[in-house]
Amino acid sequence: MLSERQEGELGARLKEFEGRAAAVAGVGKDPVNAPMIRHWCEAMGDTCPAYTGPGAIAPPTMLQAWTMAGLAGQAGPPGRTEAFGELLALLDAAGCTSVVATDCEQEYARPLRPGDVVTFDTVIESVSDRKTTRLGTGYFVTTRTDVRVGTELAGTHRFRILKYAPTAGKSRENTPKHRRPRPVVNRDNAGFWEGVARGRLLIQRCTGCGTLRHPWLPGCNACGCLEWDTVEAGGGGTVFSYVVMHHPPFPAFDPPYAVALVELAEGVRMVGNVVGVPYDKVRIGMPVEAEFRRYGTDAGDEGDGDGPFVLPVFRAREGS
Amino acid sequence: MTGASQDPVLEVGAELPPLTVPVTRTLIVAGAIASRDYQDVHHDPELARAKGSPDVFMNILTTNGLVGRYITDHFGPAAVLRRVAIRLGVPNYPGDTMVLSGTVTEVDGDTVRIGVRGENRLGTHVTGTVTLTVAPAPPAGAPVPPATPAPPSGSGS
Structure with missing residues (x-):
């Protein structure tokens, strides 16, 4: 556990990351393409005709998928900056080793079509104060990614993750059954x-x-x-x-x-x-x-x- | 009422028919891979348990995709998604069922805002707002013309 002073120091250091770039001039690993669109639609059960045939567009909610590093990208998405790595490492060092996505806000400026080459820039918008959640104690990190095709904005993608220290014994299936608390018996009762x-x-x-x-x-x-x-x-x-x-x-x-x-x-x-x-x-x-x-x-x-x-x-x- | 999904009501407060999504292990894994998300908690139950989760769980990109699908299923291919904003609550674990529901919260010309909610047996998995553009609406107060030639009365469809 961190002392109050350590926690304050960490909070101040985390705040310094606000406004810094998390990814610069990232390039999507693949151009927008029909097979990935089809796999997405099959997984989602999405039969919308706008996503197939001549003139097809990609499902707008795929926006983030085009920026993902995939299995080969252990170091993070293409274009990831040192700053973002440092931020995550700082949180890891503070015990906040787990991560969960909590919010996703996407705005779509223009449809993406097969052949479009996606580029993107990500900025660290905010790092929250220390929060206690159901999962554990940690920090919310919000990033905003602008996705472009050439110079044209295709969409923006705001993403919030919680980097947290898992509550000990969180897994109900792995921990012994909890005993019901006993009544507090004293000489009055x-x-x-x-x-x-x-x-x-x-x-x-x-x-x-x-x-x-x-x-x-x-x-x-x-x-x-x-x-x-x-x-x-x-x-x-x-x-x-x-x-x-x-x-x-x-x-x-x-x-x-x-x-x-x-x-x-x-x-x-x-x-x-x-x-x-x-x-x-x-x-x-x-x-x-x-x-x-x-x-x-x-x-x-x-x-x-x-x-x-x-x-x-x-x-x-x-x-x- | 039959045919509701072909003839969406565009009034604030109107409810979309719910969509029931069986949360299978296959959906969770297929959604994670289709979104290029190889985090182990979305496909490897053993590693998910080691991280304190009882099982694998759906990634946020799949939830996002399902919310988008729910809206375009209802409004049809001519509708254009402008914005999808979601917040996750309890996880979607294999074997659960998520029911997506939606309510029209704002209508401004051809722009419509829908409040979306996805519930499973643990509680609320997702809440969100979807903004979309539909075919231009008639001016306020004008009689609503039928979108397609009116069927003969009593067609019973």
Whole structure:
């Protein structure tokens, strides 16, 4: 990881690349030609008649393909400058070794036809500040390429890549199954979790004024009394409010899923997953019934030494 | 309504018929090679996994080509693409299906702008805007003449 100061220095160095050339007077490896057009159309399933026969044009979206280095061009596209290589090397050295294309904006000034020899110049338009993305932390690099035939502009192509350091253990298939987080049990709420482990939902009751409370707290919000006992909830309740979790995905959870604030029949509210209905069928006012699910019993969940645990969930009641 | 694709409605808010694209391994590899993109993540599952991806995935040039095809499929060969701007979201992995949909967002004379979206089972793969020129439109407010001789009423086509 970079320190804040190193990160600032890197950011400043990266900014110096803005406006510099990434490719100068590159020449397409092949003139625009019918076989490459045909292969493209076959791959895309594109049967547009404008791309075949006499007077054919190349599919406009092929613009970038004519500038690509291909298999032989490990050093990058024709005409690539040292500056662009330096920029990529600087990012590699900072751990941003992976690359993914995120944006492509093309404008077409004139059609390309078989026989056209394509030349191009690319400029580094911008290098972003350090960004944290779903894939990892890195920098967006935006380039603009002007594609010409002779002196005539055929099109411009703005391309944005993310150079990033992949998040460790990103691949879900290659990493061990993530364990569901355990509840945080402390001396204030231990009684609640002991109840859950035995399949009982216990609500705290102030012995001073009789007010029920949840979550568990040392004292009563109504009268300040520190003495309490418990009553067991019947388990019935209704969805008071809910959210559907789409993003970000947490390991061990499989979005989208609904998280509800359930108002128990006794009047206190409790957070939990709603089960038994698809996430998009959860509604405010929906009747639910508490039940208890055991976690940490899968083979992949073994080995943390803490054993399985139980969480309350809320099942949508039939006919709701 | 039948024949919609032959007679595109050019009003803001009009929706294009969706195009379903089966994302096969063949499409991903063929698209990458046709666009001269030999990055291993687009054709070699083992190396893709080593880089943290569960499988190979479609390259941006193929997505771009499919978006262009979606628009010209609908508007026909006389339409001219002026601009295609796309942003990628979740990847297109083999075995998935991408559904492209489009909505007319702007009509200015013969220039039309379409908002395009491609969804797969992971979410939104692509969002974008395509600007194209179609055959000149009639002046605003004028009755719309049929593009082809009107079929006899009740032809049921």
